[in-house]
Amino acid sequence: MSKTKESIFDFKLFKRLFEYIRPYKTVFFGLNILVVLSAIFSAATPYLTKYAVDDSITNKDAKDFLFYIIIMLTVLILQTVFQLVFIYYAAWLGQNLVMDVRVKLFNHLLRFKMKYYDNSSVGVLITRAVTDMERIADIFGQGFFMIFKDLLAMAVVFGVMMYINFKLSLIVFIMLPLLLYATRIFQKYMKKAFEEVRTEVSNLNSFVQERLTGMKILQLFTRESIEYENFKSINGRHKKGWIKTVWYNSIFFPLADLSASITIGLVAWYGGLNVVLENGTVSQGDLIAFIMFIPMLFRPLRQIADKFNTLQMGMVAANRVFSVLDTVSQIDDKGTHVAEHFNGSIKFDKVHFNYVEDEEVLKGISFNVNAGETIAIVGATGAGKSTIINLLNRFYEIKEGVISVDDVDIKDVTLESLRTQIAVVLQDVFLFADTILNNITLNHPEITETRVQQAAKDIGIHDFIMTLPDGYHYNVKERGAMLSSGQRQLISFLRAYVTNPSILVLDEATSSVDSYSEQLIQNATDKITKGRTSIIIAHRLATIKKADKIIVMDAGEIVEQGTHDELLKKENGYYKNLYEVQFLKEEVV
Incomplete structure (x- = not known):
């Protein structure tokens, strides 16, 4: 007491x-x-x-x-x-x-x-x-x-x-x-x-x-x-x-x-x-x-x-x-390397991680992503896909192993510069009770309205924003209640793109949007992933097929890696079964 x-x-x-x-x-x-x-x-x-x-x-x-x-x-x-x-x-x-x-x-x-x-x-x-x-x-x-x-x-x-x-x-x-x-x-x-x-x-x-x-x-x-x-x-x-x-x-x-x-x-x-x-x-x-x-x-x-x-x-x-x-719960930010820009090569080497003691979520996974590549991560719910994104941004500390970007351990990189160079678009979009402009810039002094508008034009959503009352100054209210889920996703996508990140992460970013919004995002994805390292966690076949490499996960382990065509050639392969059960119907439609 x-x-x-x-x-x-x-x-x-x-x-x-x-x-x-x-x-x-x-x-x-x-x-x-x-x-x-x-x-x-x-x-x-x-x-x-x-x-x-x-x-x-x-x-x-x-x-x-x-x-x-x-x-x-x-x-x-x-x-x-x-x-x-x-x-x-x-x-x-x-x-x-x-x-x-x-x-x-x-x-x-x-x-x-x-x-x-x-x-x-x-x-x-x-x-x-x-x-x-x-x-x-x-x-x-x-x-x-x-x-x-x-x-x-x-x-x-x-x-x-x-x-x-x-x-x-x-x-x-x-x-x-x-x-x-x-x-x-x-x-x-x-x-x-x-x-x-x-x-x-x-x-x-x-x-x-x-x-x-x-x-x-x-x-x-x-x-x-x-x-x-x-x-x-x-x-x-x-x-x-x-x-x-x-x-x-x-x-x-x-x-x-x-x-x-x-x-x-x-x-x-x-x-x-x-x-x-x-x-x-x-x-x-x-x-x-x-x-x-x-x-x-x-x-x-x-x-x-x-x-x-x-x-x-x-x-x-x-x-x-x-x-x-007095609670000590901060990520250990002792890195001295300031990342002005990443080429974008990523390496996970025998990474172990658990949210709860003795309940391992990632079981020693290893994979490489070359600079400029687009990789897709697929697997059942709970396989550990989103955990990879959380660890790359150092939201959590790994138990064992090494995660490196451009051959530099991310623990040696300052947190601010690491997260500045990695943009993430999540499935569950959070918007503040503020204007669209402020939700995109997050009040960053160097991101001007002109820059935001140009970025919106680049990825094809400027016209959508201008249809709203007050355009970029439209207040979306708490958690973006005045927008549809697809519209919120588009705003989140622009928020990531306008920062000009070295690495782009899309965590099931198109899983809950309408067909029109998805088409806008797909077009934008093609544009902004070009020449930029991208990690896409997706359930949609169109996104996965375009990836340079697909990583297939199950129960915290990587069970298969390869291109779409390579993985389909594996008899009784995990990805092939997943494709036949889930993706083939989508392709037919």
């Missing part, structure tokens, strides 16, 4: 948060000065009231009383100004700190291996990057500085009360240990409750994100009622967690108010008797000042408990965010 869960407050975690304050240390120290001044001024009004009563009202000195009123008014104005500046800059510091942490987190997420995302919930990661970040901002905007301010104010009030009247102070302090103990118990249980709340918030975000993304599947299989019940269950657990915090609050805060009221009553009783008896131990000013001081002593303690709730939520959120930041 981590320290965060064992203790009420994790000082090590808090210290780590403070590392992000260094760029804003001037504001941080300024806030601390304001805290000190606010604490001093908070005790000034009751103190001045005591002397106004004892020196002016008792002696009926109007001129002297007016002087005290002016001083108290000045203190009130200054206190208000300090409070305004303090609240603004405390929140400002929190938001700037969170901005830095959020940028660092997102930058960290951008470099994770694909395996991390295979095993992680998108909804949980969204919670870390958005909701949890706001809770961290509250640590400084509503938590730490407020608690520090209240504690210092209590210390000042304590000192002034002791100075004014020791006996009355003893009555007040008799109740404090009980309230402090209750506060500690309250904080302990609230921390557990907030951890439960944050867990359920993550579960809720993850559940909603997945169901909204897969809404078509839910409706196709009439799962609405079932998912409705599942959502009610998760939402119920979330509500239960929050109800716990409400229950603890409903117990603690009335007890805190009751303690303050009892203390005021005891002070009024003891102090009032002393004033009536006129034995000189308590003055009228003392009694009025203490009645003003008691809420100032107990209210901060009550507020500290409340602000500690905010602090606890922020600390729980910070712990979750830092757990992601």
Whole structure:
């Protein structure tokens, strides 16, 4: 169990948060000065009231009383100004700190291996990057500085009360240990409750994100009622967690108010008797000042408990965010070779790979691709075809063997230059909720609109884009919902082509498009694969027949290699059987 869960407050975690304050240390120290001044001024009004009563009202000195009123008014104005500046800059510091942490987190997420995302919930990661970040901002905007301010104010009030009247102070302090103990118990249980709340918030975000993304599947299989019940269950657990915090609050805060009221009553009783008896131990000013001081002593303690709730939520959120930041899941990018351009020769040498331990996906495959060649990879689903593409781009690390491009191990090539020279068109096209132009360029500063339009004309899809409202500036909405699957594929194809890659990869890029879009892609394929190394994973015979070489895979192994005609000559060959079952019908049609 981590320290965060064992203790009420994790000082090590808090210290780590403070590392992000260094760029804003001037504001941080300024806030601390304001805290000190606010604490001093908070005790000034009751103190001045005591002397106004004892020196002016008792002696009926109007001129002297007016002087005290002016001083108290000045203190009130200054206190208000300090409070305004303090609240603004405390929140400002929190938001700037969170901005830095959020940028660092997102930058960290951008470099994770694909395996991390295979095993992680998108909804949980969204919670870390958005909701949890706001809770961290509250640590400084509503938590730490407020608690520090209240504690210092209590210390000042304590000192002034002791100075004014020791006996009355003893009555007040008799109740404090009980309230402090209750506060500690309250904080302990609230921390557990907030951890439960944050867990359920993550579960809720993850559940909603997945169901909204897969809404078509839910409706196709009439799962609405079932998912409705599942959502009610998760939402119920979330509500239960929050109800716990409400229950603890409903117990603690009335007890805190009751303690303050009892203390005021005891002070009024003891102090009032002393004033009536006129034995000189308590003055009228003392009694009025203490009645003003008691809420100032107990209210901060009550507020500290409340602000500690905010602090606890922020600390729980910070712990979750830092757990992601501490995750080491990056591809080892220690390559020193910067690939300006590849000739395009590719070699897989006895490559072994597994997604899950002891479940090998590639079983020592070896093959060569000469520069400028177009090869097709065929095989049944799960044979390992797409895995080859993932490994070539170093989305995953191989277990054994070597993958090289132009006789250079891809581990020795910088990741950025490697992936810049390899363009991939996937079957499942992802488009952002942005314009067609931005989806093609991905906001690359060197890829201009003129360049995009020329590339579109080269591969024959410019006319299609211009038929859309606003042309290249047409917003395709989330995941390209405003386009058909064929149109999305064309945009993806142009996105790959416009980068002028050394190596082109088409991963079943025409398997889900209409005949018109397929014809456009086939024409474009012929153009852009000419003189460029291309790897095509395809189910369509037309694409496969044009390949210089066909690699046939089965269960993670290469079972055959050769041209279309060569493979058809093999009696009982894997490719020949596949051709007769799947491709021959297509050829006849």
